[in-house]
Amino acid sequence: MTTPNPDLASQSPITLETKFLNQVLASTPAHSHLEMCIQCGTCGGSCPSGADMDYTPRQLFALIRAGARDQVLHSRAPWFCVSCYYCMVRCPQDIHITDVMYTLKRMAVKSKMYDDSTAPDFSKTFINWVENFGRSFELGLMSQHMIKHNPFGVFKIADMGVGMVTKGRIGFTPKRIKGMDGLKAILAKAKELEARDDEAL
Amino acid sequence: MTKRYSFFPGCSLERGGAAYSYLQSTLAIAAPLNLEFVEIDDWNCCGATEYISLNRMAAYALVARNLAQAAQCDGLREMVAPCSACFLNLSKADAYLQDDRALADKVNIALAAGGLNYKPGSVTTRHLLDILVNDVGYDAIAAQVTKPLKGLRVAPYYGCLIVRPGFHDKFDDHEYPLTLDKLMKTLGAEVVDFPMKAHCCGGHMTQISEASAFEMIRRLVKGAADYNADVMVTVCPMCQLNLDAFQGAMNRYYKSDYKMPVLYFTQMLGLAFGMSASNLGIGSELVDARAALAKIGIEVPSSELPPARKSRRAKEALPMPAMPNREIEEVNG
Numbered sequence: 159m160t161t162p163n164p165d166l167a168s169q170s171p172i173t174l175e176t177k178f179l180n181q182v183l184a185s186t187p188a189h190s191h192l193e194m195c196i197q198c199g200t201c202g203g204s205c206p207s208g209a210d211m212d213y214t215p216r217q218l219f220a221l222i223r224a225g226a227r228d229q230v231l232h233s234r235a236p237w238f239c240v241s242c243y244y245c246m247v248r249c250p251q252d253i254h255i256t257d258v259m260y261t262l263k264r265m266a267v268k269s270k271m272y273d274d275s276t277a278p279d280f281s282k283t284f285i286n287w288v289e290n291f292g293r294s295f296e297l298g299l300m301s302q303h304m305i306k307h308n309p310f311g312v313f314k315i316a317d318m319g320v321g322m323v324t325k326g327r328i329g330f331t332p333k334r335i336k337g338m339d340g341l342k343a344i345l346a347k348a349k350e351l352e353a354r355d356d357e358a359l
Numbered sequence: 360m361t362k363r364y365s366f367f368p369g370c371s372l373e374r375g376g377a378a379y380s381y382l383q384s385t386l387a388i389a390a391p392l393n394l395e396f397v398e399i400d401d402w403n404c405c406g407a408t409e410y411i412s413l414n415r416m417a418a419y420a421l422v423a424r425n426l427a428q429a430a431q432c433d434g435l436r437e438m439v440a441p442c443s444a445c446f447l448n449l450s451k452a453d454a455y456l457q458d459d460r461a462l463a464d465k466v467n468i469a470l471a472a473g474g475l476n477y478k479p480g481s482v483t484t485r486h487l488l489d490i491l492v493n494d495v496g497y498d499a500i501a502a503q504v505t506k507p508l509k510g511l512r513v514a515p516y517y518g519c520l521i522v523r524p525g526f527h528d529k530f531d532d533h534e535y536p537l538t539l540d541k542l543m544k545t546l547g548a549e550v551v552d553f554p555m556k557a558h559c560c561g562g563h564m565t566q567i568s569e570a571s572a573f574e575m576i577r578r579l580v581k582g583a584a585d586y587n588a589d590v591m592v593t594v595c596p597m598c599q600l601n602l603d604a605f606q607g608a609m610n611r612y613y614k615s616d617y618k619m620p621v622l623y624f625t626q627m628l629g630l631a632f633g634m635s636a637s638n639l640g641i642g643s644e645l646v647d648a649r650a651a652l653a654k655i656g657i658e659v660p661s662s663e664l665p666p667a668r669k670s671r672r673a674k675e676a677l678p679m680p681a682m683p684n685r686e687i688e689e690v691n692g
Contacts, residue, residue, distance in 0.1 A: 185415065187462050188455040206559045210571045238571060241408045242559035243523035247533040256524075263412045277412075277567045284409035288421070292403040294370040296377060303566055311569075314611070318604050318645065322377065325643040327604075329375025336401045340473030344424055345417045348469035352416035355465075 175225025181359045182222055186254065186261045194251040195219040201245035201255055211235035215245060215255055218262070231271035236262040237278075268356070276307050289345060292335030297328050362494055365432040366396035367425065367449065367484070369442040370404050371596035377604070378442070378596030380640025384625035385441050385487060387634055391503050392495050396439060399425065399432045405448040408562060419462060420469040422452035427470055427477040429484075441487040441625075443595035447520035449484035454526035456480075486521045488594050488624065489530045492538045497545045505633040507547025511655045513627070514553040514588035515539040516579065518598040522557050533557070539624060543592060546631035555582035560601040565608075573609045576601055580609070580617045589651040591621045599623065604645050620648035630657060 183192055195216070202214030213221065213235050221230045239259040246255045263281075266272045283302050287295045304311050312319075322328045335341065372382040389396055402425050404410075411418035426449065429438045440446040456463040456479035463479050470476055491500065522529075522536045531538045534557055540550045561575035579602060583591045593599045603621040610617055621644060629639040630652070636659040641648060649659045 187415065187419065188458045206561075206575055207564070207571050210568065237567070238564075240559050240562045240564060240575070242519035242562075244519070244534075244559070247523050247525070260411050261415075264415060267413055280563065280566050281409040281412040284407065285413060288404045288406065288410060292401075293373075294404045294407065296371070300566070315605075315608055318607060321645040322604060325645065326375070327377045327379065327643055329373070331375075333373065335403050337403075337473070340475070341403055341421075341424060344420050344469050344473040344475070347472035348417040348420035348466070349414065351465045351469060352414065355416070 176223075178225045178227045178230070179222050182258065182261055182265070184359055185265065185356070186257050188254065188257070190254040190258050190261075191252050192219065192222070192254075192258055195223070195253060196251060198250060200248050200250065201253075204244040204248050205239075206242060206244065207238045207240050210238045215259070219253075219258075228271065230262065231266040231269060232273055233262075234274065235259075236266065237272065237274070279303065279306060287332060289342070290334075290338075291332045292338055292341050293333050295329070295332035297330065298332060361393045361395050362490075363395045363397065363433075363435060364485075364490065365429050365435040365438040365482070366398045367402055367405075367429070367438055367440045367445055368398060369440065369445040369596070371442060371600075376596075377600050378623075380643045381441055381596055381599070381623045381625060383638070383640040384623055384629050387639055388625055388628045388632060391632055392491070392499065394490070394495065397433050397435060399429045399438065402428055405445045407444050407448070416462075416465060416469065419452050419456070419466050422448050423456065423466045423470055423477050424473065424475060425449060426453060426482050426484075427475040429482045430477060436482060438482050438484045439487055439490055440484055441594075442597075443486065443518055443520040444597055446484055446486045450526050451524075453479060453482065453484065457527075483527075486530075486594070488521060488538060488542070491628075492542055493530060497541060500542070500628070501545050504546055504631045506631055506657075508543075508627065508631050508655055509547045509549075511548045511651065512551050512587055512589045513543045513548040514551050514583035514586060514591045515543055515556055515624075516553065516583070516591050516593045516598060516602075516621075517557045518593065518595045519557065519559050521594055539592065539594065542624065543627065546627055548627065548631075551583070551586040551588045553582060553586060553588070555579050560595075560598040562597060562601075565601060565605050569612065572601070572605070573612045576605055576609045577613055577615070580606060580619045581615075583619055584617055588619070589654060590648060591619055592624050592627055593621055594624055599644075606646050618646055620644060620646045620651050622648055636660070 197216055199216045202208050202216050208214055213233050218235055236259040241256055243256050267278050272278055280303050284299055287298055371378040406418050406421045410421055517536050522531050523533050543550050561572040564572035599621050626639045626641055642659050
């Protein structure tokens, strides 16, 4: 008996590249069900910022399953996710899409694969205030971020800034919580545990 | 009988925060509705959408510290969060800590470094809207209405996070919620159809990508204007900031001229209960709500500063490093 297609038979058996998929699954808290994606596209169709994404969530998930790590982590899609959870409640497979997007952001930052630093820097500035005061600080956050990423934007929103000031809606000093030492110890320990988890992947 | 809850105000609601008027109006309506809110001790930021973008374990530990603090608050098992983002982060962290044992164990190792511990599931976080419609109830609220908001056309805006994803405590529909609609009708307002009611305001996108942010803001404001709403009513500080404070910048971007006031639902309750607008923090919005409220005979005293002072400030252009004018006035006597 002859093989119908000798070309195919001579190739090595098809294996699925699952390392990257497993890393994303392991780095996402609770059970994200990412491996269950049926490529229906409900996520992209529900996304308010889908038009700004280079890949829709459905495409990203196909790339993750194909093991296309670099392509996924360079994508701007996770940075345009607005965390509205529309896709997540509509997903027929109950995939925690928003959480997967957060995981992809973290992986992109850790491996320095993001192409535009605006969003990662905004998060960093926000986190810096929280880690030093325990609370967020709107004025510090916005002014630091704009100086770095949108210096001329200050003029564009000058009237808004004046409005917020005259209406008493901007605090001028950050507030520090009492238990700052405890919070710092908690966050340091959590980061240590997270680094250990990441090494094991 | 008074109902007691622990209370998580969140950073925006603090004095000097962008949503202080939300706190003022929340506390104002609590008394007549027999609600007592006990602020949890030394709470910290919930991390918004930023902390978890760069950290996983630390983001959950950050939220869990608040849950641990709440668990020690006067034996209270239910915590109220008026901010949708705080509500989402607190309820989501608790849900995931219950679902993911390994995560909970590690978060507790981290908490122990700060002398704390949290047993997942011991504190339930609920949004203020949930408390009002389900614990207080429409009837008890209706009983307090002395000045019905008759003739005011209201677009009820829920935003995302109080209706989605709804972990262990879903209280309204994910896509077409109705609780805020019914609440506004209870106050006597005319509720307009508002298909965009559970769509996203754009969150932090004003700081990341103007094109993306302004489009999301435009859709919502246009949606409310198309149905001839006098005012949009919101349940979230981030939504209020985006729709109100960035409405002018959005108008410039699209060369449009929307003037849609955006008020908190608690302010609407207070007005219907006969409270004065200034005690509810009304007047601190950037899109003037006075014309809309004048329709139902409510006068809002101007919170604007004298014009001379205001124009001097505007010429300086850069608002960021300036001292608040009120404080300057106090110093100058």
